[in-house]
Amino acid sequence: MPSKLCCSRQKLKRHRGAEGGSAATETGCPPSRAAGARGRGGEGAKNRASAILLLSLCALCLGGNPVGFAQIPFGQVVSVEPSPALTLKRGAQLDLPLRLIIRGGYHINSNSPAEDYLIPTALSWNPGPLTVKSVAYPKAEAVKYEFSSQPLLVFSGAITVTTRFAVSPDAAPGEARLAGKLRYQACNEKMCLPPKTLDVSAPVRVQ
Numbered sequence: 001m002p003s004k005l006c007c008s009r010q011k012l013k014r015h016r017g018a019e020g021g022s023a024a025t026e027t028g029c030p031p032s033r034a035a036g037a038r039g040r041g042g043e044g045a046k047n048r049a050s051a052i053l054l055l056s057l058c059a060l061c062l063g064g065n066p067v068g069f070a071q072i073p074f075g076q077v078v079s080v081e082p083s084p085a086l087t088l089k090r091g092a093q094l095d096l097p098l099r100l101i102i103r104g105g106y107h108i109n110s111n112s113p114a115e116d117y118l119i120p121t122a123l124s125w126n127p128g129p130l131t132v133k134s135v136a137y138p139k140a141e142a143v144k145y146e147f148s149s150q151p152l153l154v155f156s157g158a159i160t161v162t163t164r165f166a167v168s169p170d171a172a173p174g175e176a177r178l179a180g181k182l183r184y185q186a187c188n189e190k191m192c193l194p195p196k197t198l199d200v201s202a203p204v205r206v207q
Contacts, residue, residue: 077103077186077193083202091169093133096202098123098161100182107154108184110140114153119185119195123161126179129172129206130165137161145189154187171206178202 081099088094102108109118125132138160140153165178178201185195 076198077106077196078108078182078184078198080182080198080200085203085205087205087207088130088165088167089207090167090171090173093164093166096163096165096178098163098182098200098202100155100159100161102156102158102186106186106188107141107143107156108186110153110155111137112140112153114142114150115148118152118192119183121155121161121182121184123163123182123200124180125163126181128178129176130167130178130204133164133166135161135163145187147187147191167206173206175203175205178204 079101081101083096083098086094086096108121111120111122113120121137123135138155140155142151143154143156144151161182180200182198182200183195184198186193
């Protein structure tokens with residue numbers, strides 16, 4: 001009703017202006033509440049659409065395309081679970097299991113890859129209070145991928161690499177930390193990434 005009253009007044013002003021010989025003035029009617037609501041609703045929809053588009057572009061930048069180094073999802077492809085503290089006696093031997101978690105959609109080459117150009121998974125330890133006797137890897141899977149002409153020997157999911165240590169009879173008692181490196185090459189179904197090296201460690205106590 002306010003808009004109808006405004007328009008009626010406008011017509012009346014133009015009529016009186018014409019009778020008095022003066023120029024009629026155009027005052028215009030204010031937009032209705034419904035029109036204003038429609039305008040605000042349209043702006044809100046545009047803002048929401050812009051926000052959704054921005055989030056989609058960010059997702060593509062972070063990892064939407066699995067092909068190419070720059071588009072690989074950020075973060076580690078392989079993570080190493082923390083090792084529990086181990087207590088060892090001088091002159092004894094002990095197995096240290098190291099559990100590796102490989103991100104879904106990826107695999108790493110086994111310690112003995114089927115192709116010469118692939119980098120093997122290798123766990124090594126720095127010299128310390130313990131002597132490395134052996135490193136045992138799990139059995140690899142034979143899987144065929146698009147980028148290879150023959151099945152590859154790979155690890156995927158969660159695996160455990162076990163190192164057998166020997167403690168010298170004259171080792172100094174007390175707490176120590178074993179330090180080493182895990183070198184691996186991760187791949188997905190399309191391509192392989194550059195090799196990577198992770199630092200690994202384990203707390204020990206020699207009695």
